[in-house]
Amino acid sequence: MLTRRQALLGTAAGAMLVAAMPPLAAASVADTRNLPREKVTLVAPPHVHAHEQVATGGPKVVEFTLVIEEKPIVIDADGTVLHAMTYNGTVPGPLMVVHQNDYVELTLINPETNTLAHNIDFHAATGALGGGELTMVNPGEQVKLRFKATRTGTFVYHCAPGGAMIPWHVVSGMSGAIMVLPRDGLKDEAGRQLHYDRIYYVGENDFYMPRDEDGNFKAYESAGDAYADTLEVMRGLTPTHVVFNGARDALTGDNALKANVGETVLIVHSQANRDSRPHLIGGHGDHVWEQGKFDNPPAKDLETWFIRGGSAGAALYTFLQPGVYAYVNHNLIEAVELGATAHFLVEGEWDDDLMTQIAPPAPIMAN
Amino acid sequence: MKTKLFEVAGGALALLAVPAAIVLTDAPADAGRAAMPAPAATVTLPAGSVSWPAAGEYLVGGRPVAAPRIKVTLRQPLEIMAYQVGATDYLRCVADGACRPLDPRTPRAAGMPVTGVSYDDATAYAAWYSRGTGESWRLPTDAEWAYAAGERFGGETSVEADDPGNPAVAWLRRYREEAALRRAPDPAPKPAGHFGPNANGIYDMAGNVWEWTSTCYGRTVLSADRSKVESVVDNCGAHAVEGRHRTYMTNFIRDGASGGCAVGTPPDNLGFRLVREPRPLLSLQGLRGWLRSAQARLAGPDARTLS
Numbered sequence: 001m002l003t004r005r006q007a008l009l010g011t012a013a014g015a016m017l018v019a020a021m022p023p024l025a026a027a028s029v030a031d032t033r034n035l036p037r038e039k040v041t042l043v044a045p046p047h048v049h050a051h052e053q054v055a056t057g058g059p060k061v062v063e064f065t066l067v068i069e070e071k072p073i074v075i076d077a078d079g080t081v082l083h084a085m086t087y088n089g090t091v092p093g094p095l096m097v098v099h100q101n102d103y104v105e106l107t108l109i110n111p112e113t114n115t116l117a118h119n120i121d122f123h124a125a126t127g128a129l130g131g132g133e134l135t136m137v138n139p140g141e142q143v144k145l146r147f148k149a150t151r152t153g154t155f156v157y158h159c160a161p162g163g164a165m166i167p168w169h170v171v172s173g174m175s176g177a178i179m180v181l182p183r184d185g186l187k188d189e190a191g192r193q194l195h196y197d198r199i200y201y202v203g204e205n206d207f208y209m210p211r212d213e214d215g216n217f218k219a220y221e222s223a224g225d226a227y228a229d230t231l232e233v234m235r236g237l238t239p240t241h242v243v244f245n246g247a248r249d250a251l252t253g254d255n256a257l258k259a260n261v262g263e264t265v266l267i268v269h270s271q272a273n274r275d276s277r278p279h280l281i282g283g284h285g286d287h288v289w290e291q292g293k294f295d296n297p298p299a300k301d302l303e304t305w306f307i308r309g310g311s312a313g314a315a316l317y318t319f320l321q322p323g324v325y326a327y328v329n330h331n332l333i334e335a336v337e338l339g340a341t342a343h344f345l346v347e348g349e350w351d352d353d354l355m356t357q358i359a360p361p362a363p364i365m366a367n
Numbered sequence: 368m369k370t371k372l373f374e375v376a377g378g379a380l381a382l383l384a385v386p387a388a389i390v391l392t393d394a395p396a397d398a399g400r401a402a403m404p405a406p407a408a409t410v411t412l413p414a415g416s417v418s419w420p421a422a423g424e425y426l427v428g429g430r431p432v433a434a435p436r437i438k439v440t441l442r443q444p445l446e447i448m449a450y451q452v453g454a455t456d457y458l459r460c461v462a463d464g465a466c467r468p469l470d471p472r473t474p475r476a477a478g479m480p481v482t483g484v485s486y487d488d489a490t491a492y493a494a495w496y497s498r499g500t501g502e503s504w505r506l507p508t509d510a511e512w513a514y515a516a517g518e519r520f521g522g523e524t525s526v527e528a529d530d531p532g533n534p535a536v537a538w539l540r541r542y543r544e545e546a547a548l549r550r551a552p553d554p555a556p557k558p559a560g561h562f563g564p565n566a567n568g569i570y571d572m573a574g575n576v577w578e579w580t581s582t583c584y585g586r587t588v589l590s591a592d593r594s595k596v597e598s599v600v601d602n603c604g605a606h607a608v609e610g611r612h613r614t615y616m617t618n619f620i621r622d623g624a625s626g627g628c629a630v631g632t633p634p635d636n637l638g639f640r641l642v643r644e645p646r647p648l649l650s651l652q653g654l655r656g657w658l659r660s661a662q663a664r665l666a667g668p669d670a671r672t673l674s
Binding site: 216254256322323346348349360363 | 426429430470471472532533534535536538539542543546547549554555586588598600624
């Protein structure tokens with residue numbers, strides 16, 4: 001009797017056989033041996049680990065560790081449970097920040113407590129399916145990968161363990177992003193220096209939760225038990241949840257994003273699977289790298305920007321008015337009904353010149 | 368001009384205590400229809416007065432201000448259901464063809480309060496229940512609900528501008544207050560009695576099922592010293608909903624949590640309880656008495672009056 005776990009592991013093992021491991025090039029090890037090394041402790045989104053915007057010194061090796069954790073997470077106020085697959089326990093996985101021509105050295109750990117094989121595909125990396133071929137780890141294994149961050153920009157990373165496992169792992173939460181900054185920092189369309197006072201990473205996820213005959217979301221013992229039903233919903237291409245930071249209202253209320261009038265905020269927005277269209281209600285995108293790639297001049301003064309499924313973009317905005325801002329996917333059905341809404345709480349002085357209520361609501365005057 | 372507006376407003380304020388859904392039929396129950404629910408357990412509160420922040424939005428000088436505390440006198444005892452209307456009771460109305468079916472996801476076991484019901488559903492039930500019992504049942508006014516809720520009355524977060532030059536200060540404060548109210552969501556409806564009685568012996572008020580009232584949402588403009596009403600615009604397409612805090616919902620909304628909220632923090636669930644009129648028919652004289660008894664006055668620390 002083949003258990004579901006064995007079957008799932010078998011699928012992954014099959015994928016690994018196809019992916020014959022090429023030997024690591026010995027020469028490149030020598031290239032990085034004398035480079036300075038930096039060990040970064042990643043932080044949970046929407047926050048981002050401390051980093052330089054303009055690099056001091058030359059390229060270095062930046063060490064990251066991601067521990068894969070399969071765990072149930074609650075994705076809405078009704079208590080709907082997703083058997084999530086996560087990097088470092090969060091959906092999305094943490095944002096990594098390096099500079100161009102740094103080397104990313106990732107230790108990927110799949111603890112024995114997990115049940116599935118996983119890997120990681122960096123859209124920022126070149127070759128081997130983004131590293132996916134070289135990073136497949138079964139429960140109880142770890143692997144170390146190094147890649148050179150040759151291109152600047154914001155890039156998605158995600159699990160891609162082969163075949164039908166790929167979309168399933170991704171819509172189970174297994175994606176994140178990396179930002180490769182130009183060594184001399186961000187520039188506007190004329191090459192002038194840009195700077196941010198705060199950075200937030202908003203990872204957007206689409207979930208496909210099966211329902212019972214009454215329309216309630218079903219609960220399952222494990223990810224494997226949910227697989228067949230979830231696949232049915234996935235094939236309909238209609239998500240039941242579209243959320244920021246892993247759950248409906250994860251970035252509202254007590255967890256709303258903060259800023260002050262006059263501060264410039266960089267919002268990195270990733271969507272590993274499906275198109276999105278971020279919009280800051282009452283604000284704008286001053287400089288937006290819609291495709292996320294900093295070698296292209298930023299678009300200016302955008303109202304809404306487009307994040308292609310499988311990419312991450314970056315928007316820079318200086319807040320000019322205090323108040324409560326909603327940051328939404330401006331398919332408003334997805335924003336309001338499915339959950340893709342975050343809030344910014346912005347403190348500071350109100351500018352009457354920018355906006356004022358001339359006449360408050362009152363009965364309509366007869367002419 | 369001001370006087371004329373005041374008369375309009377005074378009438379609107381008086382309506383705060385006037386039933387909006389009185390059923391004036393005295394037709395007996397049709398014996399061939401589905402069985403009526405067992406007689407509802409009720410609590411009768413003595414006549415008295417309640418001073419509470421009136422429902423609706425208030426403006427002074429064009430700026431939102433806290434709702435004035437209004438004193439409403441109930442001249443008659445208030446007989447109100449001790450429990451919210453139950454799911455099985457509502458289903459009898461559905462079986463009778465007088466109420467809309469519940470959403471399949473709505474809990475319907477015996478002993479559960481009915482949830483997932485709109486203002487329209489609640490008033491349809493009240494009409495059916497009144498027909499069946501030969502009595503007159505209706506939703507409570509917001510003032511009556513506050514009177515019955517006693518120590519459990521929650522009110523709402525204040526929209527009053529903390530800094531007249533910066534409206535965002537109040538927006539941000541209110542956002543944080545509303546976030547605090549929602550900190551521990553527990554939306555699954557609980558069996559009747561779960562949240563216990565209040566000091567008046569009325570069960571489950573301010574639990575996780577909010578209750579429809581017959582009070583319309585409205586915007587009232589007050590004079591600069593807040594002693595006079597300058598204008599009132601009522602929007603009876605939305606009604607006050609009472610619970611842990613007050614909010615306003617559009618009449619046809621059944622699921623408070625997932626949207627359709629006119630103003631304020633969405634409630635977990637929408638249900639209702641009814642009050643019983645002392646007599647099924649109100650004589651003209653009785654109606655005049657009602658209106659007199661419902662004379663609303665501004666009260667509270669400032670002790671201003673409208674007249």
